[in-house]
Structure formats: C-alpha cells, structure tokens
Amino acid sequence: MVNFKEINFEGKDMLTVYLNGREVLSTIRIENLKNPDDDKNLIFNLGISIVNIKKTDVKSLYIKIKDPFHFIFESINFMSNIKSEDLPSSLSILKPFSVLTSGCQSWSKGFEYLLTENQTNIRLRKDLLRFIKSDYEPKIVKKGKFVSSFFMHFIERFPSEKAITVISTNHIYPTTFIYDKKENSLYIDLGLRKEQIDDGFIINWIYFCFENSSSELQENLKFLFSDHLKRNLSMLEKFEIFDKSTEHIYGWESWYNYYTNVNEKVVIENLEKLSSFFNKKTVFQIDDGWEKVVGQWEQDIEKFPTPLEKLSDTISKSLSVPGIWIAPLALLKDSKIYHEKKEWILRNYYGKPVVCGNVPLWGGDFYTFDLSIQDVRDFIVEQIDLLIEKYRFSYIKLDFLYCGLLDGIFKNAGHGSAYYYNLFMEELVKKVNDRAILLGCGAFLQLSFPYFQVMRIGADTKEKWEYSLAKIAGYEGRPSAYMSLTDTIARSILNKTVFFSDPDVCFFRKSKTKLNDDEKFLINIVNYIAGSQIMISDDLDDIDMNLKEKVFAFYEFLNLKNFYIRRCFKKDLYFLYDDKKQIFGFINLSNRKYTFKKADFKLIFFDHEISKLFVYHYDFEKKIYQSEVENICIKPHQIIFWQKDFG
Template sequence: MEWIVSKGKKELKIQLKNPDVLFESWKIQYIYSIQNESINRIQSLPVTAIGKKKITCIINDDNLQISVVLTNEEGHIAIKYTIDNLSEENLILDKIITSIGRFSIPKTENYHVFKNGYQSWSLTRSYSFDEKEMASWLPCMNILQDNPRNLPSGQQGSFNSTMFTAIGSEHSSFCVIGQGRPFNLYVYINAFTNNNIIHLDFIHDFCNMIVSPSLKIRADLIYLITNKNINEAFDWYFALTRSQTPLRRKLIKGWCSWYYYYTKIDEKSIYHNLDVLKSKAKRFDVFQIDDGYQTAVGDWLSINNKFPGGLAPIARKVRTMGMIPGIWLAPFIASRKSMLYQHHPDWFLHDSDGKPVNAGWNPNWDIFGYFYALDTTHPEFQEYIKGVINTFVHEWGFGYLKLDFVYAASLCGKAYDMTLTSAQRLKLGYTLIRDVAGDRVFILGCGAPLSASIGHVDGMRIGPDVAPYWMARYRYYITRDPHALCTKFAIRSILNRSQMHRYLWLNDPDCIMLRQTETKLSKEERMTLINAVIITGGMYFISDNLSLLKNEDWKLIESIDELIKICSLEKSYPVDIMECEMPEIIYNTGGYIAFFNFSNSSKKKIVQLKGLLKQIISPTSKLIDVWGNREIYVYSDHIDLGELKPHDSILCKIK
C-alpha cells in the first residue's frame, strides 16, 4: 500500500493511495488517575521519526509515555501502541483515544458507515450519514444488549462501532478500520460529522486497569485497509484477525429446546423429542437442553423438580442415539434468588457503592428478574465454575456447552484483580472453562463480546434471538430498543456478519423453526429465515416440538442439510451491505445467490447487474429457483425476479 506522509507544525497527515483515503489532524487523548488525581489531556500526535514504511510518534507525560508506531505493510497500515508507566505509583488507566480531525475519500459524496455491534445481540448494520443511531431509553436494555461504555449519542451523523467499522461509497472506495490482536481490550471506532467533515475516534478502553510502576503494556493494534470492493476489504480484515486456534471443519447441526418450550422445558418433553427422532430414524449432531432445568440462574448443579431423574441419564440417552448432548448455562451471572448470590456476595463485580454490578433483567426468570455479574478473577469463583464444568462434562457427559450472557464478565466494576482489563476478564473466564472441558468439547458463545471471544469459542451467535414472530413492534417502539429480539432483526445480523464465518469461528445464526402451528411467522417469513441460514452457511439448529413437524418438514430438513453442506465450506458476500440496513442480495461462492424483500408490501423485484453481480452473473447465466424449481430471467443488464410478497425471498442456483 502506498502512502504520502506530511508533518506540519500541529498535525500529521497521511494519504493512502490506490484507492485514495485521507487522514488529517491526528490527536491523542489519554485519561487516567494517579494518587486520586484524575488526568485528562489532549495533544496533537508528535512525530519523532518518519521513514519510508514507518512513522514513530512518542508522547511524554509526567507519569506515562505513549508510543504510537504506524507501519506500511502489505495491503494495510498497522498502528501499534505501547504504554509505559514512568511513575513510582500505580496508575489507573481508563481510555486512550486517537482522534482523526478529518477523514475523507476523494470524489465521494454519499458516505455510508458500517456499524458492528459490541456483542452477539447488538445491532449491526450500515447507515448513511443523514441517519441517527439510537439507544434504548431503558438502562437495563443497554446493559443487556449494548455496551454502556460506548452508547450511541442519538445525534444525526454520529455512529459508534466496536472492533471494526467501514466507511465509503460504492461509487468510489471503502476504508475498513479495525482492531487487531491480542484482543486484550475493547476498541471502539466512532465516526461523526461536523459541518460535513467526518471525524474519527479510535478508543482503547482499559476500563480502569491498574498499571504498576515501570510496567510497559502493548495495546491492541489498529488496522487501516482500503479497497474499492467492500467484501474484499472485509475478507482482508478477517484474514488478519482470524482465530489462531484451529477451527472445526465439520459444521454443527442440532436440536435446541428453547424456541418451543422456553423455560417450561421438562424431562418428559426431552424424552418425547428423543422418541420422535427414534421413530423417524433421524438424528442430529447435537441435542441441546436450554434454559429451564436449574433451580436458579447461577446454581447450575441444583436441578429443579421438572427433571426428577437428573441430567446425566438424559446425556447418556442422547449419546446412545449417536448425538452429542448439549447444555445451556450462563457461567458469569447469577440471579439474586440464587444460593450463589446469597452466600457469596464477594464473588461478584462491585460498583463504586460496593453493590453487585447489575448485569441486566430477564422476565423469564421472574418479574423481578435482575441478575448480577460475577468476577472471573476471584479465586473462589474460579474454583466454583471449574467444578460446574467438570460435573457437566466429565461426570454427566455433556459435550456441547452453550455459554450465554457472557458479556457480564466484561462489565466495568471493581474486581478482585484490577490489573486485568474488562476484555481480559472475559478471556480468563473462557480459559477456565476450556481448561476443564478440554478441546473435544464444542463451546458456543452467546451474548458474547466479539473481539475477546476470538480463539476461545468454536461457534459464535452472531445476532439477537429469533422468535416465532417477525417483528417485536411494542418492544421496538415503546422501549426504543434497536436490538429487539425478533426474526427480522436476527436475519439483519445473520446477513451483515456473514463474512466472519470460518475466519473467526463457525457462525451461529440461531435456530430455525419449521412448525406451521403455534407460530406467528408466515410461510414466507419461515422460508426467509431458512434461506438466510442456508446462503450464509453457518451452523443450524431446529427448535420445534418435533412431533408437530409434518412429513414435508422432514423432507425440507434433508434439503437444508444438502444446501448448507455446500454453502458452509464457501464464502458468503452481502453484495449491498453498505447500501441498506438489511442486505437484499447475498452471494455464496458455492454457486448460490439469495434475494430478499424485507419491506412490508409486495414488490416487483428488478435487480441491476452491477459491481460484484456483473462478475458472477452474465446474460447467459441461468438462475434456478431452488424451492420453486423455475428459471429466473436474466437480461443484459438486470434480473427480473417477478413479484415478491412481504418478507419473502428467493434462493437460486447459478448455472
């Protein structure tokens, strides 16, 4: 990558070439405290050395030194940070913010920005700069689904992203700005406009980490990547940040109890579904029990009276049927009615008043369903959670662990060991569990901050919960919750995060529901969820009372199996990812393409052949509707899909 660097009296200016991107007016803000004195300073980034491939900038404060080194590497710019405590006292480090006073891509007017949410359930989509990004007015919703340390401002043209973002236009080029290894921090890349000028902040969040005297720490890298093709730019970024732990090749297919039984699951229902599988001579890879077996959240080994025989016999039965038994647990939270909460208040993170840190509210657990964040650095809690995992895996026989609500380990608060960042506390929790469970156990992260989970989970939930309804209208409009769990918003994240698959982990898009009764989803909506799961090629679980499925549903499962086997080993590209909230064209290099109508009305769908589409589809191509077994007409410059009903979709084979 070519760059042009200039050093003025007060600012650094970097221009990347081919394609052109400009970064001007670099500043550093550092926020820390020492001996009860709070320090918050901003200064221009002082350049101490400029070379052909390297720029060195050093900031000297009375108590610390910050070194920022930019290197021009093949295909990208890497920014490396080192922080050195020069004092003789402990330093409490809050944030380091790198500000870009002016960001621009020449010959670009209608910029779009891609926001990646903080954790599994967080909103992820693209915006234009004349839009607003909103947060819920309910604090418990923001704790549960977003990052209270980096909430949206609600102002027009202001967007907060975590781990990575992208800015640009299909008419010119794009720049991806993203966090690199070792993922020991949470990094926010925030973009906002002022007088039509785009400003950027790269925020390293140390979350009041204690830095001891003379200690030197390396903060996570920042990458700058430019490309005229946004999908290629994202591929480049995910290749740079890919998991260094070998990923499992085999895709996971399973059954989950949650979206039919919810917390009303019981032993009888579990055995009933196993009997249905046996009668049909069918099996999945994983058969997973979800929430509802425990007496209280946090008391994982205390099984309620709905499971009089306990969990071990169920796990044995599942294994005799050739499947892996799976179990749900939320290892880093406990409800206030749990024995753990009542007997071990010191095992929790605490706020400035000494109270346990609130991790959210869940009415599934009771109307006063508040729960609290556990401290993964506390030695006694560490022994407790290791004992829980040992029992589940080695005594009861579970080989698949769905770890839920894990963001709680990263909530800010006073921990037993404050020398770790909030991200490191989550990584420590994962390590405790993996060390006991072993490498053969499949670990799924859910409600999980993305960056800190890389290399620690085998699969990752990449969106909010699906639901047996399309849109959570009351929750969305009354609470102003942009993450509101519903099938529509689950699909939004499934498509927007599809390129992470097999780079960072196996994508888990959440479950599909095939039942035609006891659901508010229309046939078109059920098939749109199925098509989204197929074309993106991730894991897939079915969550139905299996006795409700008809013969046609079992045949559909066989077809889904065959299609996902092909798409899972290939790459998926949301062609219009930067142009709309919910991409409507997804191409899979296995030779499939899906088209969606997410509007609330029927549409005559005409797709123009441009950009990536022009490369993969020609006028001589044939598009065969997979489910309708009809040919879609391809013309010299467009595709005529005919009329699509509301929330409908078409999955096509390219020939």
Template sequence: MNSKRFERNVRSAPLAGVPSAMLEYRAREGSPVPEPGMTLLDELGPADLVRLLAGPGSTRPADDGGTPGEAPFDLSRAFILGNGWQSWSPGWELAPGERMERARFVRNLNIFTDHPGLVPRRGEVLASFLGYLRIGDDYLALASLPQGGPPVSFLFRRRNGTISVLAYAEGHRFEAGDPAARILVVRARGWFALKDALREAYAPYDQFSRLSFLGTPGEPLVPGGYESWYNHYSDIDEGLILTDLRNLAGNGNLIDRLYIRPGKPTVFQVDDGWERTVGDWRVNEARFPRGMKDLAGRIEEAGFIPGIWLAPFLVTRFAPLFRERPEWLLRNEDGTPTVAGWIPAWGKDFYCLDLSIPEVLEYLEGIFDRVVNDWGYRYLKLDFLYAGMLRGRRRNGGAAFVHYRNALKRLTSVRRRRDGTPVAYLGCGAPFEASFEFLPLMRIGADTREDWDWGQARFLRHPGRPSAWISMKDTIGRALWDGTVFLNDPDVVFCRNRRMRLSEAEKELVALTARLFASQVMFSDDTADFEPAVEGAFTERIAELYGRISGREFRPERVPGLRDVFTTRSRDGRAAAVLNLSDLPAEVPGSWPPDKAVLARFRSVGGRVIFPPHTVSLYDGLEGA
C-alpha cells in the first residue's frame, strides 16, 4: 500500500551484477500541518519488493517473490537486521522470537538507544538507514540513499508480513514535488554480493577520500592510534597524558608495532576530562596548566596527529550555559528542558542545545575554530551527537533533521586548518543517516569495556551499555557497512594486564572482531606500564594475526540454532574463524582442520570440535571458495 500522500517512482538500477531497483518518493502535495513523529511513505510486502525488482509489468507470482524451489521471504521466519538509528543503538540480526532489549527502572537510559520517533512493539523489528531479510544465503535489503531529506527507517512486521517505509520528519512541511526519500532495494545471493552492491550504490558520495591523510598510500585505509578514555576515563591531567605520549613510541606496544615503526600516520587523542565540565569547552587549567594548544604542539612534535574529544550539543547543569543561556536549551512542549540522557557523574539528567537558534551555531563554530585553528587539533571525536536530533520544541520551528544537518555541515566544513593541514572527524553516538554525508569515520556500536559485560547496566537491561560483548555484537552486525557506507570504528582493543578484567582469550576475541569487521585500530593502554616480558608475547601475537587478515574482507554468519556464535570466511575462502560470544561451549558445523589453525582455542572431544565460550579460533591456508 503506497501512501496516498507520496508518489513512488521505480526504476531498475542493477548494481554489481545483482537485481536492484531505486524507489523514489515525492510529496504529491504540500503538508497541511507539520509532519508527525514518523511519516509513512509506503507499505509493502516482500513479494511487492521482488516484483519491483523484476521491473514494470512483471507478472512474477506474489506468493514468495522467488523462482521455483526458492525459499520465500517470509517475515515470520526470516532473520531480520535490526539496525538502530545511532551508534549506540543495537544493530544485529534477529531470529524469529528475538527482540532488542529496552532499559527498565531508569527509563531515561532508553534515550541513548531508542529512535525518537518510534519504538517497535513485540513482533516488530525496526531498521534505520539499512535493513534486510535473510533466508539462508538469500538477502532482500532496503537502504536509504541520502539526498538531504529526512532519515528513513524500515519497520518489519512479522505478524502481518509488511514493511513500512517511514521518515523521521517531525515538524517538517513538504512542498508539492519535494523529494522525501530514495530507497535502494537489492536482492543478493550471498553477503559479499550484497556488500558489493551497496559499495557501488554509495560510491558516488566519495566519502573516504577526505580521510586519506589518516592512511598510507597503496594500503587499505585503517586509521589508528591512542586515546585516553578506556584506561584513565575522565581522570586525566597534563602529566599523565604527557607520560603516555612519551612512551607510545619505541617500547613495542601494539600501536608502536602497527603504526609508528612502519611510519604510518598515528592519532594521539585526548578524551573526556580536559574540559571544565561537559558543556563548558574551556580548558580545565587545574589539570592542564599549559593549556590544550601547548599539548597539541607537543603531540605534533612527537610525530602524531593531535586528537581531542567534544560533545558539542550537550549541556549539564554544572555548565555556565545552563544558568546563563537557558533560552539556548531545547525545550519540551511544557517549557521544561529536554532531557538528553542520564549519567550519574553528570548530575544524572543532562540536556542539549537548540540547533535552530543562529546564536547557538555561532557559539559552536567559535569552539570548533578555537580547537582546530588556535589549539591545533586535527582529529575531532564528536560524541553524543544524537542529542541534536531529539524531539522537542525548537525556538525557530522546523524539523530536527534540517537543523542537525545544517549544524553538522557548518561544524565539519573545516576540512583543513589555516596552515593547510587536513582535519578529520569521528562521529560517535551519532544518528547514522543524518550524519552520513559529514562523518564518514563512524563509531558503529556501543562503547566497549575492560570487562565482558557491565553487571549493573545489564540488570537494568540497558541495550547500549558499555560492554565488550555488546560492542562486538554491534561490530559484527554492522560489518556490511565497513568500507561501503562508513569506515567502521569498532572502539578500542586491549593488550594490557593491569586494570583489566578480560581474560587473554577474551582480549583476543575483542581484538580480532575489531580487525575482521571494521577499519580503525585504537587503544587506551597505559604506555608507560607496558612490560615487554609480560605483555609483549600477547601483543606480538595480535600484531601477527592482524598481518594475516589485513587487506582481506570477511563476512560474518550467525551459526543456525546458536545465539551469539558466528563463523566468518574471507572472500577468497582461504581464511576463516569461529567466534563464540556466547556463555556456552559450541559445536559448530563445518570442517575445522587443526593443522590450519593459527589461533587455536578449540578442544577436540571424541572427534568433535568444541569452541569454548568467549573465544575466537582463526584458520588460514584453507582450500579456497
């Protein structure tokens, strides 16, 4: 059922040799009132989509959308990619009967993950920007191709077999003829075939060339370096950061081996803790008495790219802006400030700026100009960006997506410092589609953690909680995007033993998941504490394994009948791995020759191969596909 308000035009668009079609939606008439939370553009079934792929006038039967003998795309029994709308929203395949969690008791935790316009009900799966159905190795995918309009989500209803195409356009007024969405439909046999089609579809955006300075010519683009967060958290000061800076090169740590010794560009990023408080982006002079400009200079003198953390749209109640510029805050309909999330260390509830206000944008541009051109930072991690897309009463009206895109376009328009050196931006906690054209380097999952999971947050069922386990599930679930839509940032890897609750096998699993399915390698280990005799062997092993998988593309596949157990195989079929993220031993079908194992965490029991929980086993030199 096509929405009567929007006209759908269909054209064939074969990509990478697989059937594809482009659905273009335009408003038939102007919006009589501002759009509601979610605007329905279309409602289709899988068979409708397959008919559209076959072209105008197709008489292909509508029962399954396939050729004789093929399994139907039955929503009630298909695997569906549940793809949350921003970095921390869960993003992985769901089998029938599975659903994403939502936080209990502390409901404001759901602000970190819920789509502002829609929370799916039981039997529904929401996929934003990209979603697919999978039966075996047969994929039916929908992907939004941004053109400046509202971000799109796909609501899969298992019970009635329909897919709603929805736009988050609240507050927007379409004019007659305005484009509303451009949706790519792809049917592909195999994960690599789908990824190739998506790569071709998104290639015209030329997203990655602006990041080339973070890589080495002639090699795959894999930025890397150090960041302070996952060891020191916000408890940092000038002395501690300079100690890590002095010890990053020369002692054989992972970043030294992978980036510094080979002469590759290396990021050194200062995370949260340098500022006076979140929302007050002046330097905390008690912690950094020589200031952030001096620190950036020292980072450059050491041969690294200076990086810094910002959460530009946030305001806590401790920030002067909260008291001095209350009119700059996004408001609810009752006039109270819109809550943007809940963190106890920030006074629990915190708030966000109203991006419709010109003075707010001028204020933010001033901060970015100071950080880039005065202080000298060239790698800006922009965090908690979802706050710019929350629902609320904006002083100047209009839709959240319009003001968010305008703000991000202005703030990331500085591609070079005044001295000509290039600048990169990492999106984190960022709405995927609305950020796509501005932030090609993107965190694609929850924060990791130096522990398998976070017990308190797990009890609360917080789905976007900092957790090594959750972060890896997101990295695997969004592997399809890496190198096609974004350069995927999987968060940091760990080699250290101190302040660490992950086992050696779990650290291997974190490290290999990050490199198999994503394209940035960062760590936060205390470089001054690195002891070659203690951590050297582990670090050397990870570096050697990275060398084996570098330059190869891997597709993950969920093992049928097992939850959180995956296999992966390289495109040429010669390398493979088994990743057991579950809490139980797993017997995985397939041939797993022990003599081809380059990382062996399995056990052979009576002719069976058992993969222990929280482990990865890697194989190389297999017979090709």
C-alpha cells in the first residue's frame, strides 16, 4: 500500500475532494516520475487518500482544483526544491490558448477548442445519444465549460509548444475532466458511481504531464503506457501484420463497400487481388453481414455457403491474416438468445430492455446483456472463442462495446456498469490468451489500452464527405469522411503512444463514391500520419491507379516521420509539422479556401521571418518535387506540405 503523508506546499489548498456532493478530508501525495532537475518531460502523479469516512455508497466522487495551472506550477516547484524565482522560464505558469478534448469512446467527438469558444452540445433522441455519450459524463456541456474523457490537453498560443496534459491511467472506471474557464477550476470526476469506498481510499491514477514541445508530449504518453504498448507491439509482430519498415498494418475489409450485403463471392474476388495491391502481409476482414442476425452469431449460409473455417483457411493461404467482425454485447429482438434468455437482457428501472441505439441496417433498436451475470459473460466469451478456436480467425474486430457501459438494473447489484464491463474484458482476454489480435471499436478509449492491440479512434468514415441530414441534427458521431478525419486528428496524440490506432478506411476506388480526388488523397495521408492501420474496402478491380501511385509516393516520402497536428485559429484548419521541424503542412477540412503570405507565418506560427517557402507537388515524371512560392493557398478538403528557408 502506498504510504501517504500530509504535505505542505502552496498548491495544497487549491485541491478539494467531494464525495456525494460534500467536501471530505484528504491527504495529498505528489510523486515525480522524471528527473526533477530536468525541465523536460515532467510527469507527476497526484495521489489522494480520503480519510475519516465510513463505508459509503458512491453517487459522485470528484476532485476540484482551483487555478489548475498555478497548482501544477507549485507542484513542480515543490518537487524540484527550487524557489519559484529560480525556476527556468520553460517551467513558468502555463497560459493556455486552446484545449484538446476527447469524448468517451471511439465515435465520440475529439476536438481542439480555443478557450474563447464554447464546446458544442448535442441534443438528440436518447437512443442516438447513446452512440456518443455515456452515463458517466454530463449529457449537456454548460456554456463556459469544456468536458473531456480520459485526458485533457491544454496548449499555449503559437509559436509556443508548451502544454499540460492531465490524464487517467485507470482502466476500470471512466474519468471525466471538466474545465470551468470562468472559475478557472478543473473538476475530475473519478467514475466511481455505484461503488463503495471506505476510510483510507486511495486515488492514485491521475497524472499531470508538463511539456515544452510536441515530442515531449509523445514521450510522456509513451512513458505512462509503455508496458501495454510494448505488449501490443509484440502481439502484432507475432502475427506478422505490423510492417516494421513503415510501422503500419495494412489490409482490406468489406464494410465501406458492401455493408451488410457482403457475400462470399465478393470476398473471394477481392482476396485474390489483395496481395498485389500492398505487396505486404495484410489483414483480410469480413465485416458485419456474415451472421444470421446481430446477437445470433451463426453463419448466414445463403450469403456464405462455405463453412467459415474453410474460408478462413483460404484467407490464410493467400498470406493474409483472417479477420472477422462481431458486436458481442449487442443483440436484436430477432435473435434467438433474446427470446430464450430474457433474464439475461439488461433492463431499466421500469423493467424494459435498455435501448443501446438504433441502426437502420439492422432493422432498428438493439439491446444488450446484463454483464453482472457470470453465465452471460461466459456465453459471450464463448461466442468470441468460437471464432478463434473453431473458425480459425486470428484478427477479431469487437464492435459496439460501449453497450457494456450502459446503466441499468443489474441482477447482481453492488457495482456500476464499468466494474462489470471490466470483469468481462478480463475474462475475455484471459480466454483469448494471445491466440488472436483484438481490435476495439465503439469502445471507451480509457478502458481499452490494456486489452486491444488496435483501437478505433474516430467515427465511422463514409464514401462521401458529409452526411448532411445527421449534420443538421447535430449528430457528432455521424458516419462521414469529415467527422472521421476530425476525430483522427484530435486523437493523433494517442497513436503509437497509447494505442496502435485504427483511423478507419482509405479510398482508392473510381466508382461508388462521392469523394473527389483531393478528398481521397487527404483521407489517405491523414490516416497514414495519424494512425497505425491502413485498410481499404474498395473493389480491387476498381482502383484509380494514378491516385494509388501518388498516395504511395507520399507514403514513402512521409515514412517514419513523426507529425504533430494543431488547430489553427479558424475552425477545421490545422497546422502540422514533423518533430524535426523540417516538413510542415496544412490540413483544410473546411469549405473555404485559405491563403497564407510569407509575412503571415511570423505573425501566426513562428518567432522569426520566413525568407523562402517551398511547396511539395507530385507528377508522374518528377514524382514528388518542390517549387518556391510567395504564398501558400490551400483549397477546401485538401492537405498540402511545405518547407521554409530551404536551400
């Protein structure tokens, strides 16, 4: 057990702990995880012990930190034993200009807001809100507040890269950070609702990271999650799907072309052509549509007449890793299990099944299981194990996992949904026992890093830029190229630091798409620099070979370069640069054109004049080449790379 001692430093009085709305006594411990004499990569663990309480059922438990940036400054001062006036300038109090936020799960919105802005709100039907909001966070974000799950990242104004990241390493209970800019207070909700705590309860999973550059941010995250990242990398290498020369996974999946109309014929046709597309070992994943009905994981023999185990063997013989999709916690009323095991269905206070969401391609509303029941967890784990052991698939995409975090009346009461979900995941991983790669999707980001080798980090993409009706409705989890890219950019800091990120598919097809060439190129390149997996869903006899040649040339040009992406002053306009500050770029997800003159760069991005600008172009003779320009013009839905002061 950690030994907590009362400490005295100026920041101590800025922190208060509230249990069920009432202030409770606590002692504080601050532990420095890096060299305190080094002003780089400062990480400290905030340890709190709650004292003088009886055993209590938790309705809410949160920490309030007044003036969090001053608190962190005083913590650094306390740890380093250096007087405030003698601290290096790089350790001055942060003056945040923007805040990077993340929703709770894969499809929830990730976005960098300027502090002068307000976080957007979503007002949807409850069944649609389920896709992007959890029962562990506020459904409505009040004006003047920013809400983020798992982490919150505060950044200074350009050209400074100074930042502070607050992050939780607890993989059982979801942590929510709320920054109130009017109060200048940070609230940390610890996600322990429906649990019990007693005197001496310890909170030791909140970390503050102080960074002077984007590379330090990535180093800090790697440091905190290194054990899990190394293990996941070893698994990817075991199945030989992580291409070491590019540090990416490559493959094909059926969803974004065939959706639930996938069948054996199109699978075989594309399998035969995949090896020559990437010229690497790939993943070949059969997505939703192979099963009779969601919740009844039996092969639909009308669409897939060949037994699944023979189909997976065929995939393996083609030098691909056989993959398959399953939504293990979701079920429809049409499934046998729904009618045969009614006592297994999670129900609300009125005894009605909890609605998890609505998927038109499935026929409407769907439901979930009561994970507090051991037989339920055993049954679900067995369904997944069949895909591995009997049907010989070794890449399993587990989708709609947020269903396991929904609130309801549990048969075995005593805990909240997060506790039972974690039991399920622990039992699943133990059963899988490294026999397959697990990809998490529609899953809580914070609760996923110990379990999934690959993690989806954004909303579903789409073969068109925007889903207009869902946009008008304000649905931030809508399937669209725009929304997927927005999330992928926001969560790029997690790629190869916390997860091997799946940004969703790229597009090379000529038909069955409303994306133009700039948009397809943009998706391909952002996914490459911000993710770890490059998947396609295209018919492999419908490939735009000119686009493929251009994209692959840029893959080679950008290979193993580590990029950091920050938002510009305008919404949907991003500035990116590699960690060596040699290659820069702009990403424009907006519908308007932007032009930057050389003089603008000192005003906005740098602390020095730009003498020359060189933009990267591509043609089929020169491949990638540079040309000197006076201005940089970036069109809507475009990415552009450039250098400064070159030559």
